[in-house]
Amino acid sequence: DQQVKQNSPSLSVQEGRISILNCDYTNSMFDYFLWYKKYPAEGPTFLISISSIKDKNEDGRFTVFLNKSAKHLSLHIVPSQPGDSAVYFCAASQRGGSNYKLTFGKGTLLTVNP
Amino acid sequence: GAVVSQHPSRVICKSGTSVKIECRSLDFQATTMFWYRQFPKQSLMLMATSNEGSKATYEQGVEKDKFLINHASLTLSTLTVTSAHPEDSSFYICSARRTYGYTFGSGTRLTVV
Numbered sequence: 001d002q003q004v005k006q007n008s009p010s011l012s013v014q015e016g017r018i019s020i021l022n023c024d025y026t027n028s029m030f031d032y033f034l035w036y037k038k039y040p041a042e043g044p045t046f047l048i049s050i051s052s053i054k055d056k057n058e059d060g061r062f063t064v065f066l067n068k069s070a071k072h073l074s075l076h077i078v079p080s081q082p083g084d085s086a087v088y089f090c091a092a093s094q095r096g097g098s099n100y101k102l103t104f105g106k107g108t109l110l111t112v113n114p
Numbered sequence: 115g116a117v118v119s120q121h122p123s124r125v126i127c128k129s130g131t132s133v134k135i136e137c138r139s140l141d142f143q144a145t146t147m148f149w150y151r152q153f154p155k156q157s158l159m160l161m162a163t164s165n166e167g168s169k170a171t172y173e174q175g176v177e178k179d180k181f182l183i184n185h186a187s188l189t190l191s192t193l194t195v196t197s198a199h200p201e202d203s204s205f206y207i208c209s210a211r212r213t214y215g216y217t218f219g220s221g222t223r224l225t226v227v
Contacts, residue, residue: 009155034215043207043218044158045168089158100211101148106157 002025004092006105013112019077021108023090026071030092035064035075038087047088048075076098080112116142118210120219127198127226135193135222137208143188144210148162149181152221164191198226 012020023033031052036044050057050064050073057064063076069074077084090105117140127133137147145166150158160181163171170183180202182194189211195202203226208219 036218041123041205041223042117043219043220044207046215048218051214098148101160101163102209102216103160104150104158106155 001026002106003030004090004103004105006088006090006108007081008108009106010109010111013110014079015082015112016079019075019080019084019110019112021075021077021088021090021110023073023075023105024071025073025092027092027094027103028071029094030103032093032095033064033066033073034091034093035062036091037084038089038107044089052080077110080110082112084114085110085112116210116217118181118208118217118219120145120222123137123224124223125219125225127224129199129226130157130197132194132196133198133224135195135206135208135224137191137193137210137219139189139210139217141211142212144191144212145188147185147191148209148211148216149183149191149193150207150209152207161193195224198224200226202226207214 034049035047038044048059048062050066066073087107087109089107091102093102119138147164152158161176164183164185166185172178185191195226207221209216
């Protein structure tokens with residue numbers, strides 16, 4: 001039972017354009033969402049997060065949108081750069097429960113072409 | 115910023131031997147650490163939650179006798195893979211919870227031959 005789903009295993013974008021990575025979740029108890037970037041054989045690096053009390057959070061080129069009614073969030077990267085090429089994981093947690101453990105999606109491989 | 119040091123980064127061991135992986139929070143105290151396992155092209159699967167000074171909480175399907183977790187101090191958690199078999203070969207990652215967010219170690223590639 002996959003509670004966090006990233007249905008696109010890969011995405012290819014041209015440099016300078018917008019990258020949109022999508023994530024869906026099924027557990028309505030999740031109230032905190034995070035995006036991580038990961039290179040092969042390395043640990044994930046935190047990018048941006050959003051609490052369920054917000055519908056948007058922005059940090060530089062990265063913006064995360066949350067649609068609670070649809071149980072959907074997305075990460076927008078604009079403009080995309082070749083260095084953004086990596087696997088992006090969406091993660092969710094229920095703060096205050098279960099030791100704040102994170103549930104991850106399967107990841108989306110983003111390739112930004114020069 | 116908060117740093118989590120994980121080592122070794124890669125280890126090759128013989129079948130039947132045990133391997134210990136260390137995870138240290140370098141500049142903060144981590145009362146809770148998490149251990150994940152990642153198979154190729156798969157998600158990070160939570161194995162267990164490690165709380166300082168108490169027994170780890172294992173996820174369903176994870177053998178606690180095979181994957182021994184110790185969190186003896188606020189800055190160190192260890193995962194020992196006992197009697198390793200080739201199917202235990204994987205990428206293991208630790209994570210420490212901070213007040214605002216989580217910091218991940220750089221991972222350990224375990225190969226059992």
